[in-house]
Amino acid sequence: MSFLRFAARRLAEMAATLFGASFVIFGAMYLAPGNPASFLLSGRSASPEALKAINAQYHLDDPFVLQYLRWTGQILHGDFGRSITYRTDVSRLLADRLPSTLLLVGMALVLVVALGLLLGWIGAVRGGAADSTILVSTTFALGTPSFVAAVLLQGLFAVKLGWFPTGGTGDGLGQMIWHLTLPAVALALYLIGMLARVTRAAMLEVLGQEHVTVARSRGVSDHKVIRRHVFRNALGTVLTTGGLIVSTLLVCTVLVESAFSVGGIGQLLELSTTTKDFPTVQAISLIMVGLFMTVNLVVDLLHPLVDPRVTLGPRRSAA
Incomplete structure (x- = not known):
């Protein structure tokens, strides 16, 4: 196809x-x-x-x-109706609050991809004490829900140490990044552990395959073997978790934004649900569903580029 x-x-x-x-x-x-x-x-x-x-x-x-x-x-026609609670157009509410949520999700996604892939790579390639430490750390991350991580991070780094603000978004891009650092870490912690485990398992599976052994027997350096044969082949499995990662970020941002008083669409969704603001809840829910489906489409289109063994659409059986 x-x-x-x-x-x-x-x-x-x-x-x-x-x-x-x-x-x-x-x-x-x-x-x-x-x-x-x-x-x-x-x-x-x-x-x-x-x-x-x-x-x-x-x-x-x-x-x-x-x-x-x-x-x-x-x-x-691009009209989401009028908010019952705020007595203004829902489109205006979303335009005011969406940048904060997109920046928060973007920062969390960068942390998830960078640290998840790095930790998975190190655990699979080095093994030993490094692998054991990563397994313990990712187990802790997987066992810590986002709202618990938000409370712990806020209490330690914002209240006790005073390194970061306790909430809000600030003014300007620099202030927004500073205010959203702790929320992004809280949002990403669980997914970092999940992606690291998936990456580690996928790379270990590829490491045991015959073509890796053959490449090493021909004198190819370990660095090239890991990069060209192991990591690239494992990316197909890792990529399939992309939809799950984004959907989890969208769901958990409601809890994290409420904990840190981030004026994004997650907090708006919670408040609108409580006050039965039908137009606002329906608009945000529909946007989240659309974003989730868009991410799944992008993952499906990228999968054959990452893994040539995957084809677009069903294979035809031979006659």
Whole structure:
């Protein structure tokens, strides 16, 4: 199957999946207990006329199908609706908060890739005490949830030592990076351990294969064998964890942003869920699903480039 045909097929599958996900996301909010009108009234009693006016303003009294069709039509035009809690356009809320979340996720992803691959490489190649130390360290990382790491890092490096701010994002890129350093470490810790374990296991498997032994018997240096034969072949297995890594980052950023008071879309999602802000929750959830599917598509397209043994699409059986 050609690259363009495969990409077109995957894009069509993504569109169908996103359409199904949008229906689930839109409907899930209406299955939850409570009513947005009750939050708008702030617990005050209201006359039937006032309640009817609120429902009419936010189309809360329309049939479910009509509300869903109106919502999808607005999204296709780039309109995510109006926030019930903040009384402003959801698109403006996302534009104000998305940079902080993207920078946080980007910093965490750099830490995960750099340290995860490095530790996995060292553990597989050197073995001995280095491998044992890495195994113990990654076991600790895997056993530490992001919200626990956030509390520990904040208490030690922000409160006790005072090296980093306890929360917020600051002004300017330099201040944002400084404020987001501890949240990025807390967000990346678990995934560093996971990627290091995956990289180590994949490289050890390749090290035991025949073509590596043959290359070494021909006098090829260990450095070239590890780089060209072992690490490159192991990258295929490592790359398949890319979707899992990104999805975990997106989910855990809600907890980390809340712990460090980072004004990103993760914290916005938590607050909007609590206050039954339907348009905001639905927009953020749909964006996260879209990002996850985009990452999976990129991984599928890169996989044949990393590992030539992988082909795009199903193989045809020989006649």
